Amino acid sequence: MKKKRLNRKKNNPLKFVFTGTQFEKEISLQLFEYSEDSFMELSHLKATDFNNFATKNKQYWLNTHGIHDVEVIENLCKKIGIHNLTIQDILDVNQRPKFQEYENYWFFSLQSILPSETNEINSEQISFILGKNFLVSFQERKADYFTHIRHRLREKTGILHERSVDYLLYLLIEAILDNYFKTIDTIETNTEKFGIIDINEDPSPAILKEIEVYKTQLNHLKKNVNPIKEFITKIEREEFALIDKRHIKYFFELKDLCLTIIDNCEKIENSLSSSIELFFSVQGHRMNQVMKTLTVVSSIFIPLTFIAGIYGMNFVNMPELHFKWGYHIVWAVIIVIFGAMIAYFKRKNWF
Amino acid sequence: MKKKRLNRKKNNPLKFVFTGTQFEKEISLQLFEYSEDSFMELSHLKATDFNNFATKNKQYWLNTHGIHDVEVIENLCKKIGIHNLTIQDILDVNQRPKFQEYENYWFFSLQSILPSETNEINSEQISFILGKNFLVSFQERKADYFTHIRHRLREKTGILHERSVDYLLYLLIEAILDNYFKTIDTIETNTEKFGIIDINEDPSPAILKEIEVYKTQLNHLKKNVNPIKEFITKIEREEFALIDKRHIKYFFELKDLCLTIIDNCEKIENSLSSSIELFFSVQGHRMNQVMKTLTVVSSIFIPLTFIAGIYGMNFVNMPELHFKWGYHIVWAVIIVIFGAMIAYFKRKNWF
Amino acid sequence: MKKKRLNRKKNNPLKFVFTGTQFEKEISLQLFEYSEDSFMELSHLKATDFNNFATKNKQYWLNTHGIHDVEVIENLCKKIGIHNLTIQDILDVNQRPKFQEYENYWFFSLQSILPSETNEINSEQISFILGKNFLVSFQERKADYFTHIRHRLREKTGILHERSVDYLLYLLIEAILDNYFKTIDTIETNTEKFGIIDINEDPSPAILKEIEVYKTQLNHLKKNVNPIKEFITKIEREEFALIDKRHIKYFFELKDLCLTIIDNCEKIENSLSSSIELFFSVQGHRMNQVMKTLTVVSSIFIPLTFIAGIYGMNFVNMPELHFKWGYHIVWAVIIVIFGAMIAYFKRKNWF
Amino acid sequence: MKKKRLNRKKNNPLKFVFTGTQFEKEISLQLFEYSEDSFMELSHLKATDFNNFATKNKQYWLNTHGIHDVEVIENLCKKIGIHNLTIQDILDVNQRPKFQEYENYWFFSLQSILPSETNEINSEQISFILGKNFLVSFQERKADYFTHIRHRLREKTGILHERSVDYLLYLLIEAILDNYFKTIDTIETNTEKFGIIDINEDPSPAILKEIEVYKTQLNHLKKNVNPIKEFITKIEREEFALIDKRHIKYFFELKDLCLTIIDNCEKIENSLSSSIELFFSVQGHRMNQVMKTLTVVSSIFIPLTFIAGIYGMNFVNMPELHFKWGYHIVWAVIIVIFGAMIAYFKRKNWF
Amino acid sequence: MKKKRLNRKKNNPLKFVFTGTQFEKEISLQLFEYSEDSFMELSHLKATDFNNFATKNKQYWLNTHGIHDVEVIENLCKKIGIHNLTIQDILDVNQRPKFQEYENYWFFSLQSILPSETNEINSEQISFILGKNFLVSFQERKADYFTHIRHRLREKTGILHERSVDYLLYLLIEAILDNYFKTIDTIETNTEKFGIIDINEDPSPAILKEIEVYKTQLNHLKKNVNPIKEFITKIEREEFALIDKRHIKYFFELKDLCLTIIDNCEKIENSLSSSIELFFSVQGHRMNQVMKTLTVVSSIFIPLTFIAGIYGMNFVNMPELHFKWGYHIVWAVIIVIFGAMIAYFKRKNWF
Numbered sequence A, B, C, D, E: 001m002k003k004k005r006l007n008r009k010k011n012n013p014l015k016f017v018f019t020g021t022q023f024e025k026e027i028s029l030q031l032f033e034y035s036e037d038s039f040m041e042l043s044h045l046k047a048t049d050f051n052n053f054a055t056k057n058k059q060y061w062l063n064t065h066g067i068h069d070v071e072v073i074e075n076l077c078k079k080i081g082i083h084n085l086t087i088q089d090i091l092d093v094n095q096r097p098k099f100q101e102y103e104n105y106w107f108f109s110l111q112s113i114l115p116s117e118t119n120e121i122n123s124e125q126i127s128f129i130l131g132k133n134f135l136v137s138f139q140e141r142k143a144d145y146f147t148h149i150r151h152r153l154r155e156k157t158g159i160l161h162e163r164s165v166d167y168l169l170y171l172l173i174e175a176i177l178d179n180y181f182k183t184i185d186t187i188e189t190n191t192e193k194f195g196i197i198d199i200n201e202d203p204s205p206a207i208l209k210e211i212e213v214y215k216t217q218l219n220h221l222k223k224n225v226n227p228i229k230e231f232i233t234k235i236e237r238e239e240f241a242l243i244d245k246r247h248i249k250y251f252f253e254l255k256d257l258c259l260t261i262i263d264n265c266e267k268i269e270n271s272l273s274s275s276i277e278l279f280f281s282v283q284g285h286r287m288n289q290v291m292k293t294l295t296v297v298s299s300i301f302i303p304l305t306f307i308a309g310i311y312g313m314n315f316v317n318m319p320e321l322h323f324k325w326g327y328h329i330v331w332a333v334i335i336v337i338f339g340a341m342i343a344y345f346k347r348k349n350w351f
């Protein structure tokens, strides 16, 4: 399915465009307000009911399921002071991962991989707005990536509830990267068969078409992880005021996950390259076997047929034909030649 | 068509040379003068009628259709204080995109892709002069890239009329990059067929010639986008006084477009590389099938013909010929050999 | 065997997970306390008996055999003030080498290669905690890499006992890198056979499968050495207070070992690439030889059989058949053609 | 022709060596002395008659045709205070382009491409000494690259006579780079034929030998342009006192020329790579066609010949031979088999 | 011959190990003491007779032939205050070139190429210790690389005797790099034959084995020159107090030699890559020629043999056999078919 390309030559620059597919009937919000000693959850908040992140010493996480209704998203964003460029970025789901710093917030979007039963990889854009005491996450549809995070918030497990929202951002990205690993494991399992092509069967070029599919998928994964890695490298340089210094080591952890994903992709890519070489070698090997069969059969029987042909001629004066043992001598000659040929090709290892 | 190469060993360095093709009968200018609360448009201004960008607190956009008349362009440039090097750069349309900072203006040129019905890609050079309160754009011919921008100016839609001309430059580049996307979409559609080469047909090397055309086009696109990306990276480093700080995020947006274009080009390039491998595998596969056919037929009938040849010999003393069931026994032998061969090749999966 | 992937979506972030295999029945510790003039060794210390690294002016080396018991490791780490992230890193043995600086210690993990009798490469994760006056090393199982270091400590050979624990760390890493060299030497010996493929035998594609195994192993080695090199480059920049300035030159020595390992890997990789090219050339060469045999035999005997076939026809009116020397003339013609063919193919060097 | 390698193990380091070929009978000099309002030209100055660049407020250009006479060049260089290393660099014409800053002058050498009628590329080393008010250029032989520059000096066209000698250097390098473009245009024209290899002819490996020649030439061009680009990048960083700030934009122009040359080289290189792939695909295509012809002919006639062979046997008891229509039935069978085979191969598209 | 690997897990770190071969019977030293106006040479100094570099205002060059006697080298090094790490580096001759700065001296080692008559490249490690007024060089065996330098010292030719020992180091490295050029020239001469493979001969895969040898050699050269280049780049940045500023331009000269060596290696590598492609194209070309021969012969004679077979059948009722001109008509048909086939294949250019 072709992706919808955002038209950038709009007469009205303030008319935002959603470039994705509608998955949810209605946009629904969940709001979490938490601090070291308080917790409040609004599960099915309507966008119109949301006001703002009022209390200074609380942390807020606002999660959105569905972004298909341009007006709703636009109004929501306006309430928290989001720039027009960011609003369009949230709505344009067919972008490469991007990071942009604004005066009072960060925008960060990435592609979350959705493992599927079929051979295809689907990805969904998840966008984040990180402010001083709030984090807004925009998901195209309901998904259960973040169940464990909600659990930790509610149960006050770990340190999440004691920390600022940048720690929450770390947990969300970690959950998304976890899906990349699952996808790579699936690809690794699916591509193992290419390394064990049967040497004695003529391989079908359809194998190469399939390998190409996996190469494209791995490329897609790498292209989407690389910008995340770069974004974390910026954090590592301690460039941003919105990240608590105590949390930098958690983002390091994410960078390591990115590097591991890229390493794994490259490992499988290398193995696919070798499979392609194996394919061509098996093809050539099969050709050699076929030609050796043809050559052995032809080289033995064509000369023998010639001999039979000689004594099938009808010349009146052919003395050998009248010899008593002529026929038997010819048979002897044929058997000798046959045996010599077999021995010769045997020695040459041709069969 | 070979491009006209600028002769650089001119006796008179002040004789400028136009290296392109004349598309318009006459050079025509459009001048837009705007500010937050005023707007004035001169649609068919003659170059001789243009004076200068007088009013300090107004913004000016001067657009040129046609640059074939060296004298006209030279005079126009002189009026706004353009350096001789820049004048020649505007007139030499067969250059790689370039950016040059001068004392009181910027020069920036790029290649705009013209989508065409045929398989070819045509590009046209568009040059920009960005001054303190003016932007001059030079187009080789009339085109409708910027219609939406003129609309926004006239209707005061968006923020264009409130901002300085560097914001206008952003919109113009965005419109040009939009054409790149359209071209890439066309290439993507056209190259999809290479991934579905029929495995059971001998592929024609003409396919490789066609793939080469698309590889060259993608290379051409990347080569022309890369300098734009580098130019924006310079803006990102806030090196330039002519860019309003509030507008830097818009140029970031452009950089992202460039990166997406390059990503898309590389994706198609990778897929074309795989198609080439597929081509060679199908060629080898076809060869294998042809040879297997030959080998099966020859291996079965050449030995049988030898047997028939034996009993076609004319020896006087060939006892088998006189056996009552000799002929029938030979037939039986032939059928047994035939069946064994068929079974053997069947088991080997040769047909 | 598939590696166990750490589940990162845990409801309880404080529940650590061991992702490896249990090799030892019980976790056992060795503690070395040393200074310029003292030495004390506790060989089979239980984790519960360990307290802390009390004496300021002594150096401590605590080595662990076995990390499979999560609770034991967790308690041990808590005693020396290790962060939760580090505890999980120690227990997750399927990671790329990593380095992380904490407030009062360094964490550093790498993969130690275990040479084995079979064709496989096994690696074990070794983690280090470097503090002001202590070094803790975590090994998955008992191994004899560090025998010489224990010897030096006990016998006060060299300068080890006079120096701070960062010098000890240098010796431990050196011992681990030494195993890499042994593994590379084994790979080099095993891959030499690929360069001497017999030109006159049809090579089996199984060779390519074997080459792929070695390419993957070399890639694995390089991927594990590269992070060590990068970690030492950081030391080279004198970024760390925990490294005595006098010891930096020893870490340079390690960087050189890393570079040599990478060089050796690349040398073998290049040679394997050439072996693949050799494989395909031998395959093509064999094909050429087979086809030349077929062509020579067929080109000689098919025309001769045609001649014999002519005089095997049963036309009533065939004058040649009644010539006295007809049969002998045909033989003469056959011999002349045969000789000419042989001469022709001989001159063409076809056999 | 092998290049003469400079022997660096000389007993006497002050014995300079000329490593080129003598083209001119005698070394001749041209001296230009100019300023905004004066001009003086000495056309056939002998090296011994030259003194020095006396007048402070004049600019001097000293051009040398021929550098084969070591003593003459040495004396000349001594008069203007050139270091021994530079003298040897001027005389060793088989070097990669180099740039070296000295206390009171710059040394800069590059390879000038000489377009020739044959398929070969010849290059000549041109060395420059740039001082405060003088530029010395050393050419191996007379050539007409710089005619337009002499013209501009004499006629006071443009701004050359008003500017310092670094502007002159810009013009000289521009003229040399212009020759690169001419050479690339020739290569582009010559290599176009490789893209239109006839698909129905067996291509000769001689084509690959020819492609290799062009690849080597393009590589040679790139290797010689890259150092020029790097040298200009240094100027761009405004590192040098000898360059008037107003002239930096002219050197930018040169950098752009270098980048364009490299782009063009890479474009042709990519196209040559594709031609190699095309070569192999046409070779495989031809093989497929040949084998299909063989297979069709053999598969049709070998079985038919077998049938004929059957009824050529001489068994006494072969009832079919005595059937009245036996012969006609065999013909019918043969025709049916023939037709079925033709139809089968036709449907398979084998001819 | 396998290289001896240094065992790094020694119980006694102070036991140094020599990893090379003994070439000289005894270690012999030459000591040169020089200054602008004095010169003293001790030709066959024993290591035990050497004391130290006493006189402050003299320069010392101590050269060693043979390093096989660990004790001798150790004692010598101790006398001039060399660190244990350096001593082991001098004795371990199987290392990549390395550079290490110590408090009061520099250590620098490189591989000197020994041109040999056979096809192999041997290299020897030469180590340098550069101090304030002394340079010690360690050679594995006697060689005549430095004859011209000794000559210059003795005869006071050039400026060597006036300068500090870093100038001497420049001359020594220059002499070693000179050997690289000689080796590359030999390789270039030896590899030229690969570009002129005979198109009409089936090429042997042994050629690829030989090409691999040269590729490995070129790689070896590049790997050994690259660290020298990097070391000089450090000097270029004026980081070292031991280098007289006046001498930096000489080290630039060396960097240029390194770059030229690398360029030359890459040029030959590219040409070898093209030779491999040429190899495969000639192989395919030969195959095409063989198959065309087979196809032409088979396609002509198999159908003709079928015709002869028809009239060799023994049906009683075969009217044609009784026609008077039957036999002649068959001959006519055969000749017509033969001629048509020849014309067809001629037109197809198959022979």
Ligand SMILES: [Mg+2]
Pocket (backbone or CB within 6 Å): A219, B266
């Ligand atoms: Mg990519």
Ligand SMILES: [Mg+2]
Pocket (backbone or CB within 6 Å): A262
């Ligand atoms: Mg990568």
Ligand SMILES: [Mg+2]
Pocket (backbone or CB within 6 Å): A259, A263, C223
């Ligand atoms: Mg990595």
Ligand SMILES: [Mg+2]
Pocket (backbone or CB within 6 Å): A262, A263, A266
């Ligand atoms: Mg990587």
Ligand SMILES: [Mg+2]
Pocket (backbone or CB within 6 Å): A270, C215, C219
């Ligand atoms: Mg690899």
Ligand SMILES: [Mg+2]
Pocket (backbone or CB within 6 Å): none
């Ligand atoms: Mg690779």
Ligand SMILES: [Mg+2]
Pocket (backbone or CB within 6 Å): A269, A273
């Ligand atoms: Mg690849």
Ligand SMILES: [Mg+2]
Pocket (backbone or CB within 6 Å): B219, D266
């Ligand atoms: Mg490119």
Ligand SMILES: [Mg+2]
Pocket (backbone or CB within 6 Å): B262, B263
């Ligand atoms: Mg890119």
Ligand SMILES: [Mg+2]
Pocket (backbone or CB within 6 Å): B259, B260, B262, B263
């Ligand atoms: Mg990208």
Ligand SMILES: [Mg+2]
Pocket (backbone or CB within 6 Å): B266, B269, B270
């Ligand atoms: Mg790519």
Ligand SMILES: [Mg+2]
Pocket (backbone or CB within 6 Å): A215, A219, B270
């Ligand atoms: Mg790829």
Ligand SMILES: [Mg+2]
Pocket (backbone or CB within 6 Å): none
């Ligand atoms: Mg390839």
Ligand SMILES: [Mg+2]
Pocket (backbone or CB within 6 Å): A266, C219
């Ligand atoms: Mg890799």
Ligand SMILES: [Mg+2]
Pocket (backbone or CB within 6 Å): C262
């Ligand atoms: Mg590397």
Ligand SMILES: [Mg+2]
Pocket (backbone or CB within 6 Å): C259, C263, E223
């Ligand atoms: Mg290296």
